[in-house]
Amino acid sequence: MKKIVFLLAIAFAAIGCSNDDDGNNIPVTAAVSFNFTQNWGVTEITPSNYTSGVYENAAGNYVSIDRLRYLISRVELHKADGTTVSFDGYQLIDLADAGSLSFNPSESVATGDYTGISFVYGFNEEDNVNGAYPDLNAADWNWPTMLGGGYHFMQMDGNFDDSNGTSQPYNFHNGTARVSEGVFEQNFISFDFDQNFTISGDVTIEIAMDISEWYKNPLTWDLNDRSVNLMMNYLAQKDMQRNGATVFSIGAITQ
Amino acid sequence: MKLFRVFFGILAMSLFIACSSSDPDPADPNEDYIPTPKPLTVPPIFDRLLPPPIVPADNPQTVEGVALGRKLFFDPILSGDGTQACASCHQPANSFTDTDRFSIGIDGLEGTRNSMPIFNTAWNTKNKFFWDGRASSLEAQALEPVTNPIEMHNTWQNAVSSLQSDAEYPELFNKAFGTGNITKELTAKAIAQFERTLISANSPFDKYLLGEGSLTPQELNGFQIFMDESRGDCFHCHGNENSPLWTDNIFHNNGLDAIITDKGLGNVTGDPNHDGLFKSPSLRNLAYTAPYMHDGRFATLDEVINHYSEGLVYSRTIDPLMKAVSRGGVHLTESDKADLKAFLLSLSDPSFISNPDFQDPN
Numbered sequence: 001m002k003k004i005v006f007l008l009a010i011a012f013a014a015i016g017c018s019n020d021d022d023g024n025n026i027p028v029t030a031a032v033s034f035n036f037t038q039n040w041g042v043t044e045i046t047p048s049n050y051t052s053g054v055y056e057n058a059a060g061n062y063v064s065i066d067r068l069r070y071l072i073s074r075v076e077l078h079k080a081d082g083t084t085v086s087f088d089g090y091q092l093i094d095l096a097d098a099g100s101l102s103f104n105p106s107e108s109v110a111t112g113d114y115t116g117i118s119f120v121y122g123f124n125e126e127d128n129v130n131g132a133y134p135d136l137n138a139a140d141w142n143w144p145t146m147l148g149g150g151y152h153f154m155q156m157d158g159n160f161d162d163s164n165g166t167s168q169p170y171n172f173h174n175g176t177a178r179v180s181e182g183v184f185e186q187n188f189i190s191f192d193f194d195q196n197f198t199i200s201g202d203v204t205i206e207i208a209m210d211i212s213e214w215y216k217n218p219l220t221w222d223l224n225d226r227s228v229n230l231m232m233n234y235l236a237q238k239d240m241q242r243n244g245a246t247v248f249s250i251g252a253i254t255q
Numbered sequence: 256m257k258l259f260r261v262f263f264g265i266l267a268m269s270l271f272i273a274c275s276s277s278d279p280d281p282a283d284p285n286e287d288y289i290p291t292p293k294p295l296t297v298p299p300i301f302d303r304l305l306p307p308p309i310v311p312a313d314n315p316q317t318v319e320g321v322a323l324g325r326k327l328f329f330d331p332i333l334s335g336d337g338t339q340a341c342a343s344c345h346q347p348a349n350s351f352t353d354t355d356r357f358s359i360g361i362d363g364l365e366g367t368r369n370s371m372p373i374f375n376t377a378w379n380t381k382n383k384f385f386w387d388g389r390a391s392s393l394e395a396q397a398l399e400p401v402t403n404p405i406e407m408h409n410t411w412q413n414a415v416s417s418l419q420s421d422a423e424y425p426e427l428f429n430k431a432f433g434t435g436n437i438t439k440e441l442t443a444k445a446i447a448q449f450e451r452t453l454i455s456a457n458s459p460f461d462k463y464l465l466g467e468g469s470l471t472p473q474e475l476n477g478f479q480i481f482m483d484e485s486r487g488d489c490f491h492c493h494g495n496e497n498s499p500l501w502t503d504n505i506f507h508n509n510g511l512d513a514i515i516t517d518k519g520l521g522n523v524t525g526d527p528n529h530d531g532l533f534k535s536p537s538l539r540n541l542a543y544t545a546p547y548m549h550d551g552r553f554a555t556l557d558e559v560i561n562h563y564s565e566g567l568v569y570s571r572t573i574d575p576l577m578k579a580v581s582r583g584g585v586h587l588t589e590s591d592k593a594d595l596k597a598f599l600l601s602l603s604d605p606s607f608i609s610n611p612d613f614q615d616p617n
Contacts, residue, residue, distance in 0.1 A: 140502075169576075
């Protein structure tokens with residue numbers, strides 16, 4: 001008897017819902033997801049091929065990638081009416097985990113015209129709180145307290161052929177910059193892209209990282225000079241931030 | 256459109272009502288029986304810093320399930336000749352590993368990998384078990400040693416038959432799962448429930464983090480070496496004060512051999528880039544878990560530290576985090592080595608190995 005009552009309730013609820021969109025073919029809200037892609041110039045880099053390629057950077061180093069993880073937070077869409085949709089949460093992208101390449105906020109967005117997309121690479125100062133995020137702690141994503149704490153923004157590890165042609169490791173890790181003992185400087189990058197688009201249904205927005213940009217613009221980064229022990233190197237950290245400014249772009253918007 | 260939805264709603268309702276009248280299968284678990292829930296006790300340091308423990312929806316922790324799993328874990332009934340239990344190679348006094356480089360199975364055969372310690376498995380966020388990650392759940396892991404020919408060398412058919420004909424087990428399974436029809440899946444579920452209760456987070460370093468204890472200057476300096484990218488640089492694979500599992504739960508080639516003879520993860524994935532990669536073990540309870548490494552090659556913690564300091568060997572898949580491999584390692588001073596060792600030992604938890612709830616109940 002309880003089941004019958006329960007099912008009647010469900011049936012009535014379902015019938016009631018059918019009135020919601022009568023006479024209106026365009027939904028009022030839509031789901032949005034962000035798809036993170038990576039490339040080295042024109043070469044696409046995916047979870048299935050990232051460990052098998054060798055790429056030449058601007059300094060002429062031949063580089064392989066064993067590990068690439070990076071953090072994106074504070075993703076926002078800017079509407080044509082001047083308002084902003086802010087999405088809770090953050091995304092740790094890990095090329096070893098294909099599922100991590102998509103950020104699916106729980107919030108839906110209003111359909112209509114939009115003029116921009118913004119996000120933060122890493123965490124800004126307010127968010128970059130030591131030990132505050134259990135999932136990132138479990139992922140061992142923390143940045144040492146002695147270097148300012150908080151979290152890594154990026155971890156790119158691999159090998160390159162040095163000037164003698166010998167394979168050498170590199171650890172291109174980015175996070176808070178340590179100026180001197182106990183003095184730290186935030187190192188995140190805010191991206192704000194002007195982009196006119198209309199959301200008329202569920203939408204996927206591509207955020208693309210050109211990995212080669214980390215090594216070439218504006219500073220040509222020669223791994224022979226700086227390859228490991230970069231986390232405590234203030235200049236290296238700030239140079240990463242400078243080069244990072246051209247790393248991301250907005251790719252396809254599909255719906 | 257509305258009519259269609261009304262029709263669909265009534266149709267769906269009818270189907271549900273029809274389904275509700277089907278007779279229960281006598282072989283199915285008794286749905287009316289509900290064992291006593293026993294949620295895991297989350298230690299304060301985990302509660303503060305880590306996600307909730309991972310417990311599969313189809314295998315909730317219960318008083319009866321844990322008790323059954325504990326009995327099974329320590330009972331040699333699962334082995335082919337009734338001489339070896341899980342606990343034979345996973346002893347409480349050794350943080351649920353043993354002291355052998357390679358454990359010996361019921362036929363006197365030696366394994367090829369060091370027995371892994373068992374604790375904090377409910378926080379294995381990657382859900383990859385064994386040194387090579389070949390099991391994707393604790394339940395799946397628990398199935399394998401019973402049939403492994405160099406371990407318990409039994410068949411599950413035989414093991415289940417032994418359990419089914421035992422005087423106690425059918426009733427214990429009935430209490431745990433609402434059925435006396437024993438299966439290998441239910442057996443593995445019970446063992447996994449017990450294993451998830453094996454939680455260790457009460458070391459001197461935990462107490463220090465909680466403000467309930469202090470560390471020596473040597474231990475504190477050892478922690479600084481551990482966290483220093485240019486010295487120990489242990490934290491990239493083995494956690495930190497905010498990641499108190501002391502493992503990243505992923506796989507690395509840590510520069511043990513120039514020629515890879517055990518492919519590790521590579522055997523599981525088939526990817527040659529994974530050859531020689533093994534799971535980072537937690538650094539908790541090192542005081543009880545010697546020998547070390549996936550093949551138990553290092554008898555002491557000093558040998559482990561010397562490996563990273565001077566003994567790294569290049570191979571094609573070596574992790575780039577072994578960045579000093581061209582020099583053999585990071586070349587710690589003897590003083591730094593001693594301090595690092597002192598810190599590492601501060602992660603050992605005496606209350607874990609002596610916990611009465613984790614001892615042999617049989």
